[in-house]
Amino acid sequence: MKKHFLFVAAENDGIANCKAGGMADVVRDVPRQIAEFGDRVTVITPSYGRLHHRAKFIEKIKFSYRGQEDEAELYEVTGKKPHERIRHFVWHHREFRPGDIAHIYFNDPDKPFYTDTLTFSRFGAIVAEAIYKGVFDKVDIVHLHDWHASFLLLLREYHERYHALKKIRMVYSIHNLAIQGIRPLENDYGSLQAFFPDLNADHERIKDPRYLDCFNLMAIGIRFSDAVHTVSPSYMIDIQQPSNPPGFIGGEGLEEDLKNAAEEGRLFGILNGCNYKGYHQPELGKFFLTALKTTLRWLQMADKKYKAHFLAHTGEKIAALLEAPPTMVCGSVARLTEQKFFFFKEDPSLLATMLDDLEAKGGVYVLVGTGAPEYERLFRAMSRRHKSLIFINGQSEEVIDGLYAESDLYIMPSLFEPCGISQMLAMRNGQPCLVHHTGGLKDTVRHMETGFAFDGDTFAEKKTDFIKVFEAALEVFFNDKEKWQKIREKAAAERFTWKRSVKAYYKELYQIKVPEKAVGN
Structure with missing residues (x-):
């Protein structure tokens, strides 16, 4: 029955x-x-x-x-x-x-x-x-x-x-x-x-x-x-x-x-x-163009006026990347909350070190999201200090889909994570993830096999390991293409089906x- x-x-x-x-x-x-x-x-x-x-x-x-x-x-x-x-x-x-x-x-x-x-x-x-x-x-x-x-x-x-x-x-x-x-x-x-x-x-x-x-x-x-x-x-x-x-x-x-x-x-x-069929696959190679168009469109909206200067600043950064594409794109899509980005809020030097490492290699970190005012202020300030941070302070399905499809490494430093869907969406597109070894992230990302995971017995150890693991990921991406490709293929082969x-x-x-x-x- x-x-x-x-x-x-x-x-x-x-x-x-x-x-x-x-x-x-x-x-x-x-x-x-x-x-x-x-x-x-x-x-x-x-x-x-x-x-x-x-x-x-x-x-x-x-x-x-x-x-x-x-x-x-x-x-x-x-x-x-x-x-x-x-x-x-x-x-x-x-x-x-x-x-x-x-x-x-x-x-x-x-x-x-x-x-x-x-x-x-x-x-x-x-x-x-x-x-x-x-x-x-x-x-x-x-x-x-x-x-x-x-x-x-x-x-x-x-x-x-x-x-x-x-x-x-x-x-x-x-x-x-x-x-x-x-x-x-x-x-x-x-x-x-x-x-x-x-x-x-x-x-x-x-x-x-x-x-x-x-x-x-x-x-x-x-x-x-x-x-x-x-x-x-x-x-x-x-x-x-x-x-x-x-x-x-x-x-x-x-x-x-x-x-x-x-x-x-x-x-x-x-x-x-996670869904593995019937989802929209954006046209590859169009991410930065889509992001620029969306940012310019937001500048015309009345409810975005309070952040118009920052949107213009973001647009300038994105336009420059259309002329000189980055060597590597790291990405994050999330609500800007304590759960998702406490590591960066508690110790901004973690984010600064990551951005400096990326800048030295010609890479960028693209962060898309809105949320708690103190987190928005943090990322706006860091974006002005670091040319390798592209902070898209808004929500756009087109931009989000494009980032999941075109990033090279997805960053997910959640303080805790009941399950997480972002890592599944990134992996579905063959994108390795760098995650905190907690909650559902433990069950979906295997370190140095389908992605990268940082951990530690104390908060200080976790912060130290985050930089260590991030730099290890950069080393594989830039200097061991064969290993990176294997990690990508294993990530794409995972099936967390409903x-x-x-x-x-x-x-x-x-x-x-x-x-x-x-x-x-």
């Missing part, structure tokens, strides 16, 4: 304009593979006050929130790649608004998670009621993604109306353990008591292990789901150990919860996959049989 899966998430790149990070890729790709196995998938997110535009209205639903009856609207959205066994929906409510991060999340530095929990607590109440009323027909498996979806587990556990949902298997994927969704238990408009005043929750079971007057939605996902999933095997091991920053980022206060889940047989580490990953989902997370006539990548 065919199964029906319900995916509940904050992001879904299966539809347009609903992506902020890697979670959206997973929520896009896993349903496609499930559909290839012959089963049905329904994917739901909030509307953020915009995704319901030009979508098909389905129905209204009444639900309880803040002790009062409320109402929301369900819309069906056309997927980027329509499939007869996949349906995409958004719930719209007048209070759902676009955030300042990818028009999804809000940045509340003074009250972390405040605005986002206003959205996702209401979203959880809507989803619980919709499942209870059978809005999506019979659901066999509910797959929840990160803390934003944990309100559903909270209601299933403690709301009398939704105890019946315990008959449905609910699994929980951790995409980034460091972002946990922590809010007060009471005495705040953005507290659990305010969201659900009639919820008789056991505070001891839901509280944060460090902030005892708060509840922790990541912890709730781990404690109350039927299975807990990390997006790589090595990250699953890492997060069962306490963090010791900056040298090691582990369980971030939830390591005991994760060890308990492992002892109960509920914790599984399954590597994310078919393999989702088969493991069926067996371990969903605990159902994989359809015998499975097809897919």
Whole structure:
């Protein structure tokens, strides 16, 4: 009998304009593979006050929130790649608004998670009621993604109306353990008591292990789901150990919860996959021309005026490279955050040394991304000091695709990495990667075989090893072309397929049989 899966998430790149990070890729790709196995998938997110535009209205639903009856609207959205066994929906409510991060999340530095929990607590109440009323027909498996979806587990556990949902298997994927969704238990408009005043929750079971007057939605996902999933095997091991920053980022206060889940047989580490067919391959040899055109186009945009001088500076650098191409291109594509570039922020001399080594050999480092203001300032300043740094402070799919296709070495010095997709995309194009030997990067890059990895017992040792490994990579690239080619070929031959990953989902997370006539990548 065919199964029906319900995916509940904050992001879904299966539809347009609903992506902020890697979670959206997973929520896009896993349903496609499930559909290839012959089963049905329904994917739901909030509307953020915009995704319901030009979508098909389905129905209204009444639900309880803040002790009062409320109402929301369900819309069906056309997927980027329509499939007869996949349906995409958004719930719209007048209070759902676009955030300042990818028009999804809000940045509340003074009250972390405040605005986002206003959205996702209401979203959880809507989803619980919709499942209870059978809005999506019979659901066999509910797959929840990160803390934003944990309100559903909270209601299933403690709301009398939704105890019946315990008959449905609910699994929980951790995409980034460091972002946990922590809010007060009471005495705040953005507290659990305010969201659900009639919820008789056991505070001891839901509280944060460090902030005892708060509840922790990541912890709730781990404690109350039927299975807990990390997006790589090595990250699953890492997060069962306490963090010791900056040298090691582990369980971030939830390591005991994760060890308990492992002892109960509920914790599984399954590597994310990557698409190996049907992806756009840009025209080779056009990267710098595309980057220049994009930069010049940004200069005309009103929202780029505050960085116009820097864009002009970047454009000048790129134009010069069209006249005199570099001998080597190193690249990075990432959100500019502590997770991705803490090594460079904590010690800018690491980046300076790397750039000096490249400049001496006629190479460049191209970094594409936006993010935290302090990281943007760092890279803008370094770009002005070093002609070998091309900092493209924006987001362009054309530029990103071109960089993945045409770089010689991909740089990924993540402080921690639950899985990582960038290294897979680079390797897919035969591009070796230089990575920190942590989390999912351990599971995908083999040192001196498919790429290069730096490590160390202390943070200081890691920094020293980063320069050592980078210089070793330069030595191979410039002086041992045969070895470099072998590394490239081995990187390109790796296959981290979604078919393999989702088969493991069926067996371990969903605990159902994989359809015998499975097809897919």
